[in-house]
Amino acid sequence: MSKVPPFTRARFFNGTLALIAGCSLNYLGDRLLGVRIELFSGMLDFNGLWVIDMLTLPFLVGILVAVIFGLGGKWLCYFPPLIVKSIGYLETFYLIGVPDGAKLIPFGMWALFVTVVMTSAAFGGVMGEIIIKGTYGRTPRDILYKDRSSKSTDHP
Numbered sequence: 644m645s646k647v648p649p650f651t652r653a654r655f656f657n658g659t660l661a662l663i664a665g666c667s668l669n670y671l672g673d674r675l676l677g678v679r680i681e682l683f684s685g686m687l688d689f690n691g692l693w694v695i696d697m698l699t700l701p702f703l704v705g706i707l708v709a710v711i712f713g714l715g716g717k718w719l720c721y722f723p724p725l726i727v728k729s730i731g732y733l734e735t736f737y738l739i740g741v742p743d744g745a746k747l748i749p750f751g752m753w754a755l756f757v758t759v760v761m762t763s764a765a766f767g768g769v770m771g772e773i774i775i776k777g778t779y780g781r782t783p784r785d786i787l788y789k790d791r792s793s794k795s796t797d798h799p
Contacts, residue, residue: 658719661711665704665723665764672700673727680756681732684745701760705767710775720768724760728753 673679678696682688701724708723709716732753741747748756 657712661708661716661719662722662726664711665708665720666726668707669700669704669723669727672696672703673731676700679731679735680728680760681735681748681753682741682745683748697756697760698763701764702767702770705764705769706771706774707767708764709768709771713775714772716775717765717768717772720764720771721761724764725757728757728760 673696676692676696678693680693680696704723705717705720708720712719735741735747
């Protein structure tokens, strides 16, 4: 018997809602901070706002996605940062262009930055599941605690 929730329309709706909310938070955070990781204009680009955009914002996105989606959110939280950062790179490359005094970073370096961002979101996803469940693991909380309580009631 599988203890993972079955794939239903409600679960699909929650997943879609979680992805949209995560992408929205990530996009709005990027715009509010004014950081575009795909551009490089010098070492002064790597400041506190850049660190917040690379580590703290994706962590919060991961928590949001996991809280909305529920168990399994730690797997879904990888996608919002990937989607938003990919759209930002393609937008700069094809639509907006590179501003004067800046360069588009090479794709390999961009991929490294996106991997760091996705990893931060994964930590947030795990934290979101811990917030939901109160403990970490694959077994849903009600089954986990029901087993413990039934053991304690059998033996006085």
